[in-house]
Amino acid sequence: MAQLRYLVIHCTATPEGREVTGADIRHWHCDPKPKGNGWRQVGYTDIFHLNGGVERLVANNEDANVDPWEITNGAAGYNSVSRHVVYVGGLAKDGKTPKDTRTLEQRKAMERYVKSFHRKFPDIPIIGHRDLPGVTKACPSFDVAQWLREIGVK
Numbered sequence: 634m635a636q637l638r639y640l641v642i643h644c645t646a647t648p649e650g651r652e653v654t655g656a657d658i659r660h661w662h663c664d665p666k667p668k669g670n671g672w673r674q675v676g677y678t679d680i681f682h683l684n685g686g687v688e689r690l691v692a693n694n695e696d697a698n699v700d701p702w703e704i705t706n707g708a709a710g711y712n713s714v715s716r717h718v719v720y721v722g723g724l725a726k727d728g729k730t731p732k733d734t735r736t737l738e739q740r741k742a743m744e745r746y747v748k749s750f751h752r753k754f755p756d757i758p759i760i761g762h763r764d765l766p767g768v769t770k771a772c773p774s775f776d777v778a779q780w781l782r783e784i785g786v787k
Contacts, residue, residue, distance in 0.1 A: 635698065637698060639715040639757065639765075640750055642777055644774050649726050649732060651721075655680055658719075659690075662675045676717055677719040680719050684736075684738050707719075720739050723772060
């Protein structure tokens with residue numbers, strides 16, 4: 634068990650408007666190679682759907698520790714000290730260009746989630762995947778620090 638150090642926000646890196654299910658994530662992450670990544674666990678605790686629904690993918694006891702059964706595979710080197718969440722989208726309709734594709738419903742759901750998290754854990758940084766050291770991806774395709782300021786967190 635490790636102390637929780639980050640809430641990391643990701644995108645599914647899928648085209649704007651294309652829904653992704655929790656089952657899709659499980660297949661992508663846990664199916665054997667070459668169809669999936671062959672991981673034992675998915676990359677995210679929760680997924681924010683296009684309609685604003687929030688689906689729990691991995692049980693979490695909502696405390697400030699990351700128990701072994703709560704570890705997800707969101708970012709190598711940070712999994713045992715982070716909670717990883719993901720919104721559906723992150724790419725323009727071309728499926729290649731990074732874009733903040735969050736729907737109004739997703740934005741509202743994410744804001745509720747992040748504000749609740751911040752109330753419980755005010756000292757734990759909330760960051761985007763791309764903000765982790767050594768990460769070269771555009772994920773989550775928006776500036777998390779700027780968004781946090783816009784919604785009054787931090």
